[in-house]
Amino acid sequence: MKRTLYIGAVAAGMMTAGVAVAGTLEDVQAKGHVQCGVSTGLVGFAAADADGNWHGFDVAVCRAVAAAVIGDSQAVKFTPTTGKTRFTALSSGEIDMLARNTTWTYSRDVDLKLTFVGINYYDGQGFMVPAGLGVGSATDLDGATVCIQTGTTTELNLADFFRSNNISYEPVPIETNAEAQQQYLAGACDVYTTDRSGLAATRASFENPADHVILPEIISKEPLGPLVRHGDDHWADAVRWVLNALISAEELGITSGNLAEMAAGTNNPEINRLMGTEGDLGGMLGLDKEWAQRAIAAGGNYGEIFEAHIGESTAIGLARGLNAQWSDGGLIYSPPFR
Amino acid sequence: MAMTSEMTGDRFRLSMLIYDTRYRSQTIQVVAMIGFMLLAAWLITNTVQNLSALGKPIDFSFLGEPASYDINQRLLEYTSRDTHLRASVLGLINTLLVAAMGCVTATIVGGMVGILRLSRNWLISRLMAIYVEGFRNVPVLLWIILVMALMIESLPAPRAFRGENATASLQVFDSVAITNRGVYIPEPLFSRGLGDVSVFGAFSISLDLIVFLAVLGAGIWAAAWVRKRADRIQDSTGVRPVTWWQRIGLIVIPPVIVLTALGFQLGLPALKGFNFAGGIYMRNSLIALWLALSLYTAAFIAETVRGGILAISKGQTEAAAALGLRPRRIMGLVILPQALRVIIPPLISQYLNLTKNSSLAIAVGYMDITGTLGGITMNQTGRELECILLLMLCYLALSLGISAVLNWYNERVKLKER
Ligand SMILES: N[C@@H](CCC(=O)N[C@@H](CS)C(=O)NCC(=O)O)C(=O)O
Numbered sequence: 001m002k003r004t005l006y007i008g009a010v011a012a013g014m015m016t017a018g019v020a021v022a023g024t025l026e027d028v029q030a031k032g033h034v035q036c037g038v039s040t041g042l043v044g045f046a047a048a049d050a051d052g053n054w055h056g057f058d059v060a061v062c063r064a065v066a067a068a069v070i071g072d073s074q075a076v077k078f079t080p081t082t083g084k085t086r087f088t089a090l091s092s093g094e095i096d097m098l099a100r101n102t103t104w105t106y107s108r109d110v111d112l113k114l115t116f117v118g119i120n121y122y123d124g125q126g127f128m129v130p131a132g133l134g135v136g137s138a139t140d141l142d143g144a145t146v147c148i149q150t151g152t153t154t155e156l157n158l159a160d161f162f163r164s165n166n167i168s169y170e171p172v173p174i175e176t177n178a179e180a181q182q183q184y185l186a187g188a189c190d191v192y193t194t195d196r197s198g199l200a201a202t203r204a205s206f207e208n209p210a211d212h213v214i215l216p217e218i219i220s221k222e223p224l225g226p227l228v229r230h231g232d233d234h235w236a237d238a239v240r241w242v243l244n245a246l247i248s249a250e251e252l253g254i255t256s257g258n259l260a261e262m263a264a265g266t267n268n269p270e271i272n273r274l275m276g277t278e279g280d281l282g283g284m285l286g287l288d289k290e291w292a293q294r295a296i297a298a299g300g301n302y303g304e305i306f307e308a309h310i311g312e313s314t315a316i317g318l319a320r321g322l323n324a325q326w327s328d329g330g331l332i333y334s335p336p337f338r
Numbered sequence: 339m340a341m342t343s344e345m346t347g348d349r350f351r352l353s354m355l356i357y358d359t360r361y362r363s364q365t366i367q368v369v370a371m372i373g374f375m376l377l378a379a380w381l382i383t384n385t386v387q388n389l390s391a392l393g394k395p396i397d398f399s400f401l402g403e404p405a406s407y408d409i410n411q412r413l414l415e416y417t418s419r420d421t422h423l424r425a426s427v428l429g430l431i432n433t434l435l436v437a438a439m440g441c442v443t444a445t446i447v448g449g450m451v452g453i454l455r456l457s458r459n460w461l462i463s464r465l466m467a468i469y470v471e472g473f474r475n476v477p478v479l480l481w482i483i484l485v486m487a488l489m490i491e492s493l494p495a496p497r498a499f500r501g502e503n504a505t506a507s508l509q510v511f512d513s514v515a516i517t518n519r520g521v522y523i524p525e526p527l528f529s530r531g532l533g534d535v536s537v538f539g540a541f542s543i544s545l546d547l548i549v550f551l552a553v554l555g556a557g558i559w560a561a562a563w564v565r566k567r568a569d570r571i572q573d574s575t576g577v578r579p580v581t582w583w584q585r586i587g588l589i590v591i592p593p594v595i596v597l598t599a600l601g602f603q604l605g606l607p608a609l610k611g612f613n614f615a616g617g618i619y620m621r622n623s624l625i626a627l628w629l630a631l632s633l634y635t636a637a638f639i640a641e642t643v644r645g646g647i648l649a650i651s652k653g654q655t656e657a658a659a660a661l662g663l664r665p666r667r668i669m670g671l672v673i674l675p676q677a678l679r680v681i682i683p684p685l686i687s688q689y690l691n692l693t694k695n696s697s698l699a700i701a702v703g704y705m706d707i708t709g710t711l712g713g714i715t716m717n718q719t720g721r722e723l724e725c726i727l728l729l730m731l732c733y734l735a736l737s738l739g740i741s742a743v744l745n746w747y748n749e750r751v752k753l754k755e756r
Pocket of ligand 1: 038042082151175194197
């Protein structure tokens with residue numbers, strides 16, 4: 001009797017846990033906002049302004065998802081996460097999705113049970129040093145003190161790079177980008193290493209960006225993208241196809257400017273399917289027909305988001321490079337909407 | 339007589355477990371115990387089952403995998419190819435190091451502040467009160483970060499020592515470099531050193547150090563023996579032989595001979611590349627953590643010491659003064675030995691607090707066990723539960739160890755009633 005009761009209790013506990021995991025999309029729609037994990041503050045990618053509004057390249061993905069599934073791009077609550085806390089926050093259900101300069105790796109996907117829904121920035125790890133040091137290459141860094149964000153892939157790449165080049169270094173593990181910046185600027189470390197996009201963004205917030213150089217070496221592949229937990233393919237699909245909608249929109253020439261015109265119907269069937277004027281792609285996702293229109297209206301297509309937050313016209317000044325559309329020689333490529 | 343036989347003759351009935359006061363309390367305890375164990379069992383099975391449902395069954399084999407990350411402060415040999423287990427051990431040693439340094443400093447500072455706070459000098463006692471209240475009432479994390487920030491922002495970077503017009507220079511006869519990355523102090527080097535011995539192949543210890551410590555220990559022991567002998571002679575003859583030079587000689591001369599034999603010299607820090615090389619490098623993170631933890635805990639210890647002293651009745655002081663003892667001797671010979679009995683038990687918990695507070699280390703990037711096992715290892719392997727369990731076990735063992743040692747000491751100094 002005790003035993004059956006006890007087994008019953010365990011089963012009930014597991015079932016409630018199972019139910020809670022099953023329907024993130026419904027949960028999100030019911031609570032009326034997307035809980036989105038972002039960085040603690042990296043200008044251009046995710047940073048809060050003086051009024052507490054978040055802006056940035058990663059933030060824009062969260063807003064597009066909220067616009068598509070809830071209908072309001074402002075219906076996002078942001079949870080700042082550090083390199084260390086981000087996966088626990090996602091696995092434990094504290095956040096619905098994570099968009100935080102996070103590299104897609106085998107062990108994160110397979111072992112940590114996370115689902116990367118795509119890649120929104122192809123990056124690589126680099127080094128930044130004060131120009132005054134006169135260092136021209138990362139192999140000149142023997143004996144240098146290196147600031148590094150703990151809990152990141154960059155920490156492991158760094159160890160591998162110095163080991164395989166047979167040079168020594170002194171790692172200074174740091175929790176957030178802001179602290180790393182403080183230590184680096186005060187000269188407590190000679191070098192700051194992280195994703196090159198992150199270096200560019202950090203440098204752009206310095207008083208004299210020109211006094212710092214990013215070394216030419218790229219020591220790793222860092223494909224960054226948004227992710228969700230394993231076990232809820234429906235929600236993963238929703239986030240994945242919102243990202244793909246933003247990418248396809250750029251490829252198809254749909255911008256926030258001509259959205260209304262495109263939504264009125266065109267003679268390109270793929271545009272029509274994306275805009276919901278033909279077929280019912282939204283219904284398959286459990287959304288309405290206009291989901292992709294709202295996602296694009298939130299901040300523009302992929303290219304517009306890129307230009308607005310980190311592109312060449314901004315202080316961060318990143319060129320599209322690998323992140324150009326495949327049709328322009330880059331790697332950004334969305335599967336077809338069909 | 340008749341009554342008792344009637345009572346024992348009464349047969350045991352089940353309802354007596356509840357209605358009979360002789361059994362009731364036991365019944366309640368047994369039921370509570372069963373309930374508690376069931377709850378614990380349910381929690382554990384539930385966790386284990388949920389974890390395997392998530393595809394993450396409890397598994398400690400990750401400890402044998404290469405850690406792949408580097409640790410800056412290494413008291414044992416370590417490379418990024420070593421295992422997570424070894425990385426954890428290195429972290430544990432770093433925890434022990436900062437805890438030991440912190441406890442010693444906190445005791446010294448706390449003892450002094452506690453006594454000075456009772457000083458009749460108004461300014462001194464006020465200053466001590468300000469120190470105690472200032473440190474006691476601000477979270478230790480803020481002190482750790484403040485000390486670190488002060489070091490980073492106000493001290494010169496190693497670059498400032500370079501070149502023709504260097505803006506910073508070494509201190510103490512050019513032997514100590516104080517930089518914002520930490521302090522470099524001279525290190526002992528031996529030109530005719532004995533090398534290292536390997537312990538179980540896991541780590542190696544310098545033979546020079548062992549020989550030096552052995553000789554020093556023997557000298558101290560011999561000096562103690564000489565002093566005891568002097569005590570005995572004084573007891574029996576009333577005249578105390580002069581032994582201070584013998585004792586100093588016993589302690590100082592053998593180590594000096596050993597050091598010369600081993601070809602002792604000081605290795606001074608010198609600028610090389612990006613950093614200083616040579617010398618012992620005390621990282622800014624170690625210094626910040628150590629200072630903040632010691633000063634914070636010292637404030638609590640000061641209050642314990644003050645309480646202990648105040649607990650000794652004023653009559654003792656007056657009696658000692660009446661015997662003609664000077665204030666300093668009254669403190670050292672009469673008050674403190676008695677106060678110690680009151681001070682030590684709460685002191686133990688201060689040491690435990692300091693050790694546990696050292697887990698804030700990662701705030702300044704000090705790689706203690708929370709930073710290695712509970713930080714990078716946990717993060718890179720995703721084995722949260724396993725790492726946290728191990729971490730709890732480590733701190734538990736550490737705390738129990740500290741308590742055991744201090745309880746033993748407490749037994750020794752405790753008032754022995756005869
Ligand atoms: N891509 C790497 C590194 C990610 C990372 O931590 N990036 C830094 C700098 S690009 C960041 O986003 N910092 C913001 C913060 O500290 O919150 C990873 O996924 O492990």
